[in-house]
Amino acid sequence: MNTAWQVALKDLRVAGRTRDTLLSTGFFAGLVLLVLGLALGGNGGKTLEQAAGTASGAVWTALALAAAVGAGRAFAQEQEAGALEQLTLYPGPHGALYLGKLLGVLGPLLLVAAFTLPAGLLLFGAAGTGRALPWPALALTTLLGVVGFAAGTTFYSSITVSLRAREALLPALAFPILVPVVIATVRATAALVAGGWSPEVTTWLTFLAAFDVGTIILATLLFPYALEG
Amino acid sequence: MNTAWQVALKDLRVAGRTRDTLLSTGFFAGLVLLVLGLALGGNGGKTLEQAAGTASGAVWTALALAAAVGAGRAFAQEQEAGALEQLTLYPGPHGALYLGKLLGVLGPLLLVAAFTLPAGLLLFGAAGTGRALPWPALALTTLLGVVGFAAGTTFYSSITVSLRAREALLPALAFPILVPVVIATVRATAALVAGGWSPEVTTWLTFLAAFDVGTIILATLLFPYALEG
Amino acid sequence: MTDPAQRPAAQHPPALQHPALQLRDVWLRLGREVILRGVNVDMAAGDGVTLLGENGAGKTTLLRLLASGLRPTRGEGRVMGFDLRDSRSVRDHIHLMPVDGGLYPDLTCEENLAFALRMHAHTGDADRAVAGALRRVGLEHAAGRRARFLSAGMRKRLALSRAWLLARPVTLVDEPFANLDDAGRALVQELLGELRAGGGTLVVAAHEPELARAVAPRALRLAGGQLLDAAQTVNA
Amino acid sequence: MTDPAQRPAAQHPPALQHPALQLRDVWLRLGREVILRGVNVDMAAGDGVTLLGENGAGKTTLLRLLASGLRPTRGEGRVMGFDLRDSRSVRDHIHLMPVDGGLYPDLTCEENLAFALRMHAHTGDADRAVAGALRRVGLEHAAGRRARFLSAGMRKRLALSRAWLLARPVTLVDEPFANLDDAGRALVQELLGELRAGGGTLVVAAHEPELARAVAPRALRLAGGQLLDAAQTVNA
Amino acid sequence: MRQDRITTPLGIATLLLLLVAVGMGLSAPLDVNQGSLVRMMFIHVPAAWLSYLAYGGTGLFGLLYLVQRRRHWDRLAMASGELGVVFTLATIVGGMLWAKPTWGAYWVWDARLTTTALSLVVYGGYLLIRSLIDDPERRARVSAVVGIVGTLYVPINYMAVEWWRGVHQTQTLKLLGKIQWQAAPVYFVILTVATLAFTLLYFYLLRVRGILAAKEEARENRELMNDLGVRAPGLEAARG
Numbered sequence A, B: 001m002n003t004a005w006q007v008a009l010k011d012l013r014v015a016g017r018t019r020d021t022l023l024s025t026g027f028f029a030g031l032v033l034l035v036l037g038l039a040l041g042g043n044g045g046k047t048l049e050q051a052a053g054t055a056s057g058a059v060w061t062a063l064a065l066a067a068a069v070g071a072g073r074a075f076a077q078e079q080e081a082g083a084l085e086q087l088t089l090y091p092g093p094h095g096a097l098y099l100g101k102l103l104g105v106l107g108p109l110l111l112v113a114a115f116t117l118p119a120g121l122l123l124f125g126a127a128g129t130g131r132a133l134p135w136p137a138l139a140l141t142t143l144l145g146v147v148g149f150a151a152g153t154t155f156y157s158s159i160t161v162s163l164r165a166r167e168a169l170l171p172a173l174a175f176p177i178l179v180p181v182v183i184a185t186v187r188a189t190a191a192l193v194a195g196g197w198s199p200e201v202t203t204w205l206t207f208l209a210a211f212d213v214g215t216i217i218l219a220t221l222l223f224p225y226a227l228e229g
Numbered sequence C, D: 001m002t003d004p005a006q007r008p009a010a011q012h013p014p015a016l017q018h019p020a021l022q023l024r025d026v027w028l029r030l031g032r033e034v035i036l037r038g039v040n041v042d043m044a045a046g047d048g049v050t051l052l053g054e055n056g057a058g059k060t061t062l063l064r065l066l067a068s069g070l071r072p073t074r075g076e077g078r079v080m081g082f083d084l085r086d087s088r089s090v091r092d093h094i095h096l097m098p099v100d101g102g103l104y105p106d107l108t109c110e111e112n113l114a115f116a117l118r119m120h121a122h123t124g125d126a127d128r129a130v131a132g133a134l135r136r137v138g139l140e141h142a143a144g145r146r147a148r149f150l151s152a153g154m155r156k157r158l159a160l161s162r163a164w165l166l167a168r169p170v171t172l173v174d175e176p177f178a179n180l181d182d183a184g185r186a187l188v189q190e191l192l193g194e195l196r197a198g199g200g201t202l203v204v205a206a207h208e209p210e211l212a213r214a215v216a217p218r219a220l221r222l223a224g225g226q227l228l229d230a231a232q233t234v235n236a
Numbered sequence E: 001m002r003q004d005r006i007t008t009p010l011g012i013a014t015l016l017l018l019l020v021a022v023g024m025g026l027s028a029p030l031d032v033n034q035g036s037l038v039r040m041m042f043i044h045v046p047a048a049w050l051s052y053l054a055y056g057g058t059g060l061f062g063l064l065y066l067v068q069r070r071r072h073w074d075r076l077a078m079a080s081g082e083l084g085v086v087f088t089l090a091t092i093v094g095g096m097l098w099a100k101p102t103w104g105a106y107w108v109w110d111a112r113l114t115t116t117a118l119s120l121v122v123y124g125g126y127l128l129i130r131s132l133i134d135d136p137e138r139r140a141r142v143s144a145v146v147g148i149v150g151t152l153y154v155p156i157n158y159m160a161v162e163w164w165r166g167v168h169q170t171q172t173l174k175l176l177g178k179i180q181w182q183a184a185p186v187y188f189v190i191l192t193v194a195t196l197a198f199t200l201l202y203f204y205l206l207r208v209r210g211i212l213a214a215k216e217e218a219r220e221n222r223e224l225m226n227d228l229g230v231r232a233p234g235l236e237a238a239r240g
């Protein structure tokens, strides 16, 4: 656990200093929202349900891609500095490195998500219509979803880092695995926005939590094999 | 011009040898199409106009993201190798470096676009319905749009790579460059698919062409300042 | 020069029966190249070995293999009695100082050292230990500077102070003298000497046999993928 | 050893009236550090200068400045008669060999050299010239290997062969002897010697004055941000 | 290479069973709604089943590789991945041909169709990764990891129709909850035979592809060793 913690602290420190992860993640999320907003046209004449569906679809597509881009930096950073091999040679289980990286990725990503969600809902006309939204529940959904994304993409990032063209390869590899998370978060968000908390939401959130835990455990176990010289 | 050409050749060689840029950009574009298809739901009971709108929106989202991901590598590659300073010290105008990078990015991107457009139109039910589509006009739109994206994102990439954390406002610079391109391409494609060539299309394409030329000239002029030690 | 008590003692069991490093007929292939072709070696604990060889002979590769960063294609090896394939135990006992330092460009000198120390689950006053190590290599004025902005020699000094600070039972050092000025070279001899004096085993890959001799008197030469006593090869 | 006709001749006007390099009271600040504090220097065309100085003295920084990669904060300089701020003209005449080589890891040795040659608008048989240069530094067997997979010394050799192949009127070399074996060091002396013999101006930053002397007899020492004749500082 | 006593008999058995399945399929009564179109099912469904089987195989062989580090398992994992991709393609193409007359369009944005297409991406990625790594040991290890994680996706694909209702049939054979069959019993029999035939086909193709891969690898190694003039029997074959 010490290892995981130290790695996360270091990554957060670097992220705070260079801000490049934050910048590129934010850029990507913004770009996706914008392009989708433009492409899917105005939101005139939409029912609340339709607006909620489109908005949550766009927000989560944006976050998923942003997660892929952000996690890509997690190991690229090490690799650029020639410090990756050094990192793998420290004592302690390699699985802890994964957990540390995961925590480090989560930081900036949660920050980006905290902006993207309200922005997306507003942009697609699902918020700001005078109704009160269940923000705490939305925040919980976001947390679970972002953790799911980060867990998957961080894992694949360790694999693609030593390959060429990792920027494009990473999302391509990780995304299909993330699809369940996308489905669950989109469903939960849409339901929350349209009608508040309901048993359906509970089901989706339970599924998300289970998926997160499962992914993290599996990834921690397999990670040493992915890294090994 | 020799400089631009040599840089482009080198980048294409790196891309061609490793095939990775091409493969993974293509993979990525395909994936975005699929995910959007999933998120935007069924296409039953849509009018041709609606189908055309969704299809062109999805295609251009995919291409814009692929461009962002592809161009991101353009300068990162140099930086990783510590070869960026070396590159800026070769004789010849620095503007030519930008043009070279742009050409290098364009190559794989155009190839990917050539697949993405028909695939997207087919998948979203805007092609294959027995009507003849104005393919040459669509190809022209694609060319202009892809050049616009590549020009903007390549420039952005040069700025972020050398600046690292200097200014948070820079991603904001790339946005205004991309927005007009997204609007114009989506509109032109939708109009072409739904009704063939029309004066509206001419307007959009003229605008796109002017915009591309303007961006490239401006970026070439500004590029030396972006690079400067 | 400095109070020896300030330096953490080498962390390993006091009485060692088995050799510190042992390779038996190790072959290694990387890509389409066969780099090592049957390497055999034994080093006792506390030994100091200089690894010589032409450019491209495979010295760096051999060090990475000893650090469990690469797996032998054939043959086997032991580090402090642990099989090389048991990377987790090997990593508990070894430190590799790579040619390029393996530092984080966006962490400061201080942070780089503190991170390494904490990853080794160092208990005690890390800040004080780090400040001492930086002072030792003459980087105290650059303690807060990012590694990205260090000169080549300063980076080498930083990497060296890390090796000295961690003081693992086995320290593998890749070209410690390159990029350093005369004072820096003397410093390398001094610090590596202290590591050995503390009971550590030392393997130094270098192109400066005269400098390395002072801390690693036994010279081995890597040639044609095989490891021979340097004296032998000179005669051959 | 090799046919001198194979080496491209230094591409510069035959008769030079003005000094090749000239700095007048150059100050340079990087981040929060003032690295150069009033540097003055004149080097005639065809001169060979060794740049000495402790680690972190500012040698690399000075070379980057001369290559127009950094702008002086104050003061001015000329390279082959062109103002340093006119980076475009300066870059026509200069080549900087950086410490880490500045190579593309995913291009092969051959391609790295050919790219450099073509960026200098080389006319003539590039492939043949490249093959000759590789043979010259003993890398012919690794011609098709990617730079990523070269050893530290092989990378240095590759960077060296590039400097030799380009043969600019002014060649700036950063620590050419580091990481090389004995044969490699002799090779550096030989190739840099040929560059000077061809009329090129040479500035070598190095920590091995005895080795550098052979090709760059005039020694300058950078200390405290100022450049002095090495002899003077020794006396001082 | 040791005597191969399994491949040929396995091939013959596969062929026979396939013939039986074709015969039964052609002689089956026509469906009330779909007419002879129902016969598509006897290709479509077993093909989908085979692709699931193949994906499971990729994960399993990958796991075995990580445990035992025998290259044999890696070759099987690769063979299995390729089969999975091929038969997923067959499922999709067959499905598309079936969809045109029944649904009126080749492609609709249905959850099952999309997730099936995505599974193509998952295993396309698996093969892509393989093609990007040169070092055989590392390739085997990394792709085993990717294959194992990819297996996670198979149950999701299976459940997609439940989670996100669309036009595609829900599972006729429900595995979750009570096992039940929701169509005419004749079809069940034919489908079972066809599925069995495709299962045999999977093992046969797996074996053939595995043997081919082993030969290819042996040849490459021989060439390499000749290149280098190395006299080191067993260097390349160190771990089977």
Ligand code: HEM
Pocket (backbone or CB within 6 Å): E041, E044, E045, E048, E049, E091, E092, E093, E094, E095, E096, E098, E099, E100, E102, E103, E106, E107, E112, E113, E116, E117, E158, E168, E169, E170, E171, E172, E173
């Ligand atoms: C592009 C088009 C299609 C694709 C990608 C596709 C994909 C699949 C897949 C992957 C399965 C196996 C899933 C499972 O067993 O749960 C399946 C089963 C099945 N499909 Fe399709 N399908 C397509 C079109 C169609 C069409 C047009 C029909 C009929 C109108 C159809 C009818 C069925 C039936 C009856 C099953 C068997 C379900 C079961 O027994 O579990 N499919 N399809």
Ligand SMILES: Nc1ncnc2c1ncn2[C@@H]1O[C@H](COP(=O)(O)OP(=O)(O)OP(=O)(O)O)[C@@H](O)[C@H]1O
Pocket (backbone or CB within 6 Å): C030, C031, C032, C033, C035, C053, C054, C055, C056, C057, C058, C059, C060, C061, C062, D145, D149, D150, D151, D152, D153, D154, D179
């Ligand atoms: N991944 C790889 N693929 C192919 N060849 C490689 C790889 N890694 C290293 N090599 C080759 O292995 C040989 C040995 O490299 P190594 O770095 O161990 O040499 P070295 O003895 O440290 O040399 P130097 O003194 O120059 O540092 C070199 O010829 C190098 O090109």
Ligand SMILES: Nc1ncnc2c1ncn2[C@@H]1O[C@H](COP(=O)(O)OP(=O)(O)OP(=O)(O)O)[C@@H](O)[C@H]1O
Pocket (backbone or CB within 6 Å): C142, C145, C149, C150, C151, C152, C153, C154, C179, D030, D031, D032, D033, D035, D053, D054, D055, D056, D057, D058, D059, D060, D061, D062
């Ligand atoms: N961008 C920067 N910001 C702050 N300080 C810098 C920057 N770049 C270099 N420095 C500092 O400038 C000083 C001179 O560095 P330089 O690399 O020129 O030294 P050097 O003489 O080449 O040393 P060496 O012999 O070790 O290579 C160092 O103290 C370094 O930390």
Ligand SMILES: [Mg+2]
Pocket (backbone or CB within 6 Å): C059, C060, C061, C099, C174, D151, D152, D153
């Ligand atoms: Mg080495």
Ligand SMILES: [Mg+2]
Pocket (backbone or CB within 6 Å): C151, C152, C153, D059, D060, D061, D099, D174
């Ligand atoms: Mg220097």
